[in-house]
Amino acid sequence: MKEKIYIIITFLIILSVSLFTIFGCANRGQGPQGGPKDLIPPKYLKSIPEQEALNVTTPTVELFFDEIVLVESSFEKVIISPPQKTAPTIKALGKKVKVQLRDSLLPNTTYTIDFTDAIVDNNERNKLDGFTFCFA
Secondary structure, three states, X not given: OHHHHHHHHHHHHHHHHHHHHHHOOOOOOOOOOOXXXXXXXXXEEEEEOOOOOOOOOOOEEEEEEOOOEEEOOHHHHOEEEOOOOOOOEEEEEOOEXXXXXXXXXXXXXXXXXXXXXXXXXXXXXXXXXXOEEEEO
């Protein structure tokens, strides 16, 4: 009689541990849902030099955005006027885009950097369409 009770108790313990192991764990295969999909493109915040600044002598432009950005196909999509003899360096660095013009800046000249749709956010690739930066 004691053996039957011992066997039943052992069986119930093993069954309880097995059920807890199978059903007590977190749902596998489902991560955090992440909220609604981001549909908003990056927002331009500020720059060095400022947009439409005059008498700029530095060949470096830094543009700051509200989220991490990338520059896609900069050689194909970014248009600089007046045209540069040497291709500029365009890099995305977190929430910043840095443009390094390699030619000397001419006095009394307005420079325009047209990014078309090259600037996108890092996660969803939302494009900042038609963004243009100019200085003189």
